[in-house]
Amino acid sequence: MSERWLSVEEIAAYLGVSKDTIYAWISKKSMPARRIGRFWKFKADEIDEWVHSGGAAEKDGQGKAT
Known part of the structure; x- marks a missing residue:
């Protein structure tokens, strides 16, 4: 059985x-x-891969306290 699609609320x-x-x-x-x-719909495995590859990471120098 394939993984179900997740909603914006669920992926958030x-x-x-x-x-x-x-x-x-x-x-x-x-x-x-x-x-x-x-x-919008999402697959958790695609989101996991995106996060692991740095897709959600802050750009260098942004979001860091000085």
Whole structure:
């Protein structure tokens, strides 16, 4: 049986971030997502690979305290 598609709410909870962060990552960081009608859907294994490859990482020098 194949893995089910996750919603924005579910993937945000899975990663521990807000829905707004998910939408920003889709547009700015090429987060792997599929548009199905008006909804975004995700596969957890694709998201895991994206995170492990540094897709969600801050750019050098950004977000660090000085």
